[in-house]
Amino acid sequence: MDAFRLLTRSTKFKSSAASAAESTARLPSTGKAANPQLFRTTAGEKLESAKNKKKRKRAAAADEEEGDNDAAELDFFQSSKRPSAAKAESSATAKDDEDQKSDQDDESDEEDEMDEVERRTILNSHKIKVTDLRDLDEIQPQAQPVATTESKKKKKKQKKDETPVLSKKEQKRARRVYPQPLTSFKELRTRYKISSRLAENVAEQGFTVPTEVQLGTLPLLLGDSSISSKSGEEPDLLVVAPTGSGKTLSFLIPVINKIVRHHHSSLSNEHGILSIVVAPTKELASQIVNEGRKLVAGTGVKITLMKKGMRVVERDDESEENVLDEDSEASESESEEDDDKPKKPSSKVPITKSDILVTTPLQLVNALSEHQTRPMAKLPLVRSLVLDEADVLLDPLFREQTLDIWRSCIHPDLRVSLWSATMGSNIDDLTRSTIKERQADIGQISTTQHPLVRLVVGLKDSAIPNIEHKLVYAATEQGKLLGLRQLLRPAAATASDVRLRPPFLIFTQTIPRAIALHSELKYDIPAEAGGSSRIAVLHSDLSDTQRSEIMRDFRKGEIWILVTTDLLARGVDFRGINGVVNYDIPNSAAVYVHRVGRTGRAGREGGIAVTYYTKEDIPYVKSIANIIDVSEKLRGTEGEKSIQKWLLDSLPDLSKKDKKELKKHGVKARQVSKQVGKDGKEGNGKGLRGMRISTKSGFERRMENRRKGAIEASRNRKANETVGRGGEESDNGSWNGLDD
Numbered sequence: 001m002d003a004f005r006l007l008t009r010s011t012k013f014k015s016s017a018a019s020a021a022e023s024t025a026r027l028p029s030t031g032k033a034a035n036p037q038l039f040r041t042t043a044g045e046k047l048e049s050a051k052n053k054k055k056r057k058r059a060a061a062a063d064e065e066e067g068d069n070d071a072a073e074l075d076f077f078q079s080s081k082r083p084s085a086a087k088a089e090s091s092a093t094a095k096d097d098e099d100q101k102s103d104q105d106d107e108s109d110e111e112d113e114m115d116e117v118e119r120r121t122i123l124n125s126h127k128i129k130v131t132d133l134r135d136l137d138e139i140q141p142q143a144q145p146v147a148t149t150e151s152k153k154k155k156k157k158q159k160k161d162e163t164p165v166l167s168k169k170e171q172k173r174a175r176r177v178y179p180q181p182l183t184s185f186k187e188l189r190t191r192y193k194i195s196s197r198l199a200e201n202v203a204e205q206g207f208t209v210p211t212e213v214q215l216g217t218l219p220l221l222l223g224d225s226s227i228s229s230k231s232g233e234e235p236d237l238l239v240v241a242p243t244g245s246g247k248t249l250s251f252l253i254p255v256i257n258k259i260v261r262h263h264h265s266s267l268s269n270e271h272g273i274l275s276i277v278v279a280p281t282k283e284l285a286s287q288i289v290n291e292g293r294k295l296v297a298g299t300g301v302k303i304t305l306m307k308k309g310m311r312v313v314e315r316d317d318e319s320e321e322n323v324l325d326e327d328s329e330a331s332e333s334e335s336e337e338d339d340d341k342p343k344k345p346s347s348k349v350p351i352t353k354s355d356i357l358v359t360t361p362l363q364l365v366n367a368l369s370e371h372q373t374r375p376m377a378k379l380p381l382v383r384s385l386v387l388d389e390a391d392v393l394l395d396p397l398f399r400e401q402t403l404d405i406w407r408s409c410i411h412p413d414l415r416v417s418l419w420s421a422t423m424g425s426n427i428d429d430l431t432r433s434t435i436k437e438r439q440a441d442i443g444q445i446s447t448t449q450h451p452l453v454r455l456v457v458g459l460k461d462s463a464i465p466n467i468e469h470k471l472v473y474a475a476t477e478q479g480k481l482l483g484l485r486q487l488l489r490p491a492a493a494t495a496s497d498v499r500l501r502p503p504f505l506i507f508t509q510t511i512p513r514a515i516a517l518h519s520e521l522k523y524d525i526p527a528e529a530g531g532s533s534r535i536a537v538l539h540s541d542l543s544d545t546q547r548s549e550i551m552r553d554f555r556k557g558e559i560w561i562l563v564t565t566d567l568l569a570r571g572v573d574f575r576g577i578n579g580v581v582n583y584d585i586p587n588s589a590a591v592y593v594h595r596v597g598r599t600g601r602a603g604r605e606g607g608i609a610v611t612y613y614t615k616e617d618i619p620y621v622k623s624i625a626n627i628i629d630v631s632e633k634l635r636g637t638e639g640e641k642s643i644q645k646w647l648l649d650s651l652p653d654l655s656k657k658d659k660k661e662l663k664k665h666g667v668k669a670r671q672v673s674k675q676v677g678k679d680g681k682e683g684n685g686k687g688l689r690g691m692r693i694s695t696k697s698g699f700e701r702r703m704e705n706r707r708k709g710a711i712e713a714s715r716n717r718k719a720n721e722t723v724g725r726g727g728e729e730s731d732n733g734s735w736n737g738l739d740d
C-alpha cells in the first residue's frame, strides 16, 4: 500500500511518473543504503580496497590448501544466513576452531599490520580523529612531541629543571593517535579473534561494510596494539559519532565478546552482572536489548532489560535468595504504571541472573538504593559500563543518578565508554575527574592506569550530511498548522516545495502540545488510508504498555505519523522513516541534531527534516540555522544551500543565559503555565496559550467561547430556576482547551 498515494486522496501529481519513481528510489523507507559510511575519500577507499583484495587473495589460497571441508568454516561472513544445524555445529567446535586458526591468523596479522601513514590515510579519509585525553605526563614517552621552534623559545624562559611547557598545538599533536582501522567485518574474527558464534551473529545481520564509528572503535575496544599505550589495553572511551551510524553495534560487540572470554576464563564461576548499559529512555533501553539479543544468540551470554521491581544485587544483610532466570523475566508484566514505587517488598524478589543489564538511570538507582531509602549497593563484578547518549546522562537532569551508578561499579578493571552524537567539552572534564575520583576511592595505584581515548567521527555536534533540511518561516502558530496540513496532503505540498512521505515523526515542545496537535490532526487522514488509526501520539505520561504498543505499531508500519516529544529524540532507531517535522523548534542545537537524526539512518539518502519557526522563535533560530549550514557544507553540494548567508547574518545571537533558559524550559510562549492541569481545565485560560494548537484565530476563538459561555449560562439559569437553588459555580468564561 502506498501511504503517500492514499494521503493524496487519489489526486494525480503534476510531476512525471519517472521523476516520482526517482524520488521514491531515494527514500529511506525504500531500503538500506549500499554503503552506510558517511565520509570517505578516494585515497582512503583505494587503500582499503587494496588491503581487502590482498586479504581475499590470501583467504582464497588458504581455502585451496585446506580443501572443501574447511572452506565452509572459513567463509561464514560470505552468506547472511546459515542453516541452524550448521550454526550449532560451528558453535560446538568454536573453541577448537579458534585454536586451529590462531597460528595461521598470527601470520596474517603481521601482513595486515598497517604502517602509520596507511592508518592515518584511512582514518583521515573517514574523518576519524582519535585523541588520548590523559595528562601528557601519563602518556607514554614515545608520544612526547619533537620540540619545535615555538617550544624552544618557551623553553628559554623556563628554569632548567622545569618540564617544558608545550604550546596548545604541540599538546594536540602529542595526544593524537592513529589506531589501526577495521577494514572489514571479517577482521573481527581473523585479527581480533572474537567468539566465532558472535562473529556469525554479526554476519547474520547482513552488514557488509563497517561504518566509521565501527571502523574506529571496534579495534580500540577489542584490544588493538597500535594505540598509544602500545599494550593493546582496553581504554576508557568517549565517542562522538553521527546519529544512525551504528554506535549500538560498536559497544555491544566488545561487551559481549568480553563476557564470552570471561565465561571461558578461570573466573567463569563468578556469577552476576558483568556489564551495564545505561540509556536515558525506556524506549532506547528496550531497543538496545533487542539488538543485543540478536548478537548473544548461542554465545551463552544473557542480556536483560531492567524493570521495576527487579533485584540486581544481594545486600550484605540479606539471606540467600533463589535466583531468577532471565527467560522467566521476559514474561513479567510490562504494565507497571509508576516507576517510583516498589511493586512488592524487594527482599521477596529473586535476584536477576544476567550478564548484561540495560537500564535507565533511575530504575537502577532505585534498585540499588531500594528507592533511595538505603545507601547504594555495590556492583562488584561489573567490568564494562556503557553510557549511551552520555551527554544527556551527564546533564544535570540525570547526572547524579548516572554518577551514583558509576561509583557503584567498584571492580578495579572497570572500563567506561560514553557514546553520543553530541558532547560538550565539559563531558571530557567530568569523565576525567570521575575516573580519577573512582580510582582514588578504590585505592588503585597509578601504574595500572589505562588510556582515556576520545574518538570523533566527522564534525563534533553536527547533523548528518545525508538529509535535506528545510527551515520554514510560518510566522504564527496557525501558520505552522497550515504548513503541516500541507505536508499531510502532499498534493498541495507541491506548491511549498516540501514533499514528505510517511512514515514520519513530528516533534513538539511539551506533552500537552503533542496531545493537542494529535487531536487537531487525527481526522486529517482519509478513511480509505486508515483514518485516525494512522496517526498516534507518544509521550511519557502514557503507561509502559501503551508506549511499547505504539512503538511496535509504528515499527510495523501500522502507524504512519507519530506525534511526540523529545522522548523519542535520541537513540531510537526507526530504520526507514522518511522525515522529521520539528513542529516546535528544538530547545538546543544538540536536540536538533538528535531529532533530525531519526531519519537518514545508516547512510540512507532522501530523508527530510522540516523545522517551522514563528515570530516568537526568531531569537532562537540561529544555532539551528548554523547546524544546517554546517551539515550542507559537509555534504558538499554547491549551490543547493537552504540557509542563505543573509539569513545567518541577520538572525540574532542568543546570550549564554538565554541559551541555558531555552534548554531548560523551551520557548516561553509555549510553556504550560503551572495553573493549568493536564486536563487543560483549570485557570483562566491564559495559561493554556502554550498548549493551544488550532487554525482558528484568537478572535474566532473568543467569539466561540462567548457563544459557549452564553449557552452554558442560560442552561445554568434554567437549572437554577428549576431546582430553586444556586447551581455549581462554572468557569464559563474560561477557554475549554483544544479545538477538535
Ligand SMILES: Nc1ncnc2c1ncn2[C@@H]1O[C@H](COP(=O)(O)OP(=O)(O)OP(=O)(O)O)[C@@H](O)[C@H]1O
Binding pocket: 036, 207, 208, 209, 210, 211, 214, 241, 242, 243, 244, 245, 246, 247, 248, 249, 420, 421, 570, 571, 572, 573, 575, 597, 601, 602
Ligand atoms: N555496518 C552497518 N551497515 C549497515 N547498517 C548498519 C551497520 N551498523 C549498524 N547498522 C544499522 O544502522 C542503524 C543505526 O544504528 P544505531 O541505532 O546503532 O545508530 P546510533 O549511532 O546509535 O544512532 P543514534 O545516535 O541515533 O543513537 C541500525 O538500524 C543498525 O542496524
